[in-house]
Amino acid sequence: MAEGVFQKKGNIFTPTEIASGPWSPKFLHGGATGGLIAYVLENFEPREQMRFARINIDMFRPVPMLPLTVKTEVIREGSRIQVLQTTVFSEGTEVVRGMGIRMRQIPTEVDESLQPSKDTPPDPKGINEIKLMGGKSNGAFAPTLNANLRIKQITGFTGKGEGSCWVKVAVPVVEGETNTALTHLGMVSDFGSGFSQILSPGTSGTINADITLYLNRMPIGEWIALDAIQRLHTDGIGTVGVNLYDESGLFGRTQHATMVQKLNPKAS
Numbered sequence: 001m002a003e004g005v006f007q008k009k010g011n012i013f014t015p016t017e018i019a020s021g022p023w024s025p026k027f028l029h030g031g032a033t034g035g036l037i038a039y040v041l042e043n044f045e046p047r048e049q050m051r052f053a054r055i056n057i058d059m060f061r062p063v064p065m066l067p068l069t070v071k072t073e074v075i076r077e078g079s080r081i082q083v084l085q086t087t088v089f090s091e092g093t094e095v096v097r098g099m100g101i102r103m104r105q106i107p108t109e110v111d112e113s114l115q116p117s118k119d120t121p122p123d124p125k126g127i128n129e130i131k132l133m134g135g136k137s138n139g140a141f142a143p144t145l146n147a148n149l150r151i152k153q154i155t156g157f158t159g160k161g162e163g164s165c166w167v168k169v170a171v172p173v174v175e176g177e178t179n180t181a182l183t184h185l186g187m188v189s190d191f192g193s194g195f196s197q198i199l200s201p202g203t204s205g206t207i208n209a210d211i212t213l214y215l216n217r218m219p220i221g222e223w224i225a226l227d228a229i230q231r232l233h234t235d236g237i238g239t240v241g242v243n244l245y246d247e248s249g250l251f252g253r254t255q256h257a258t259m260v261q262k263l264n265p266k267a268s
Helices: 029-042 181-188 191-195
Strands: 006-009 012-014 050-058 068-076 081-090 092-102 150-157 162-169 204-208 208-214 224-232 238-246 249-262
Touching: 012 150, 029 050, 029 068, 029 081, 029 092, 029 150, 029 181, 150 208, 150 224, 162 181, 162 191, 191 204, 191 238, 191 249
Parallel strands: none
Antiparallel strands: 006 012, 012 068, 050 092, 050 208, 068 081, 081 092, 150 162, 162 224, 204 249, 208 249, 224 238, 238 249
């Protein structure tokens, strides 16, 4: 059984069965894609005194469960702002593109009223875990990324466009490496769309085509809370807004563009 979402060899990342998503076993979960992009961007020529303020991921093709080649380059190099671009290829075809903005950290006095809110959702220690599906089998990581989620539900999850929960992913992005706060967040950042699903029973759900992550600061601790709201127009296109919390308060926000996705009749 695999012990990570990807196996790495140079700039080639081979997805394991853990990387698969809920729509088809042939394609990666969006969280696997998000974790990969965050991992690659973070490890590309780190700059002292700089951190990521934004990561944007365009998932314009389904990412197949095949070896993926990653190319990363500097788009802009400056003393205060650095822009990186990562492109993911499958068999020579571009399938995903990610862009990250690193900004120079400048210690600044800021009135507490102008800082991100320190209010937090209910304490995760007092909430029982739920399972989307599966879980560990004989102590090993189970197939599909959803099966390796640990979730503590706060509200929602009714298919009506809202969901709030604490979550962490109990599997490394890369086999043999411990997740950093950013790589873990890269995986988690995709789930706001799923947690705020708008469902037509037995016929359709919604799927996101991108991830745009904004960071006021880096998250602290194992658990991240997502408070997600999705709204869908009658033409089948919508948006999701997600506030991101740790146990110290609000630290960032994720946004998605979504669209209607027909459900597999055999799976419904």
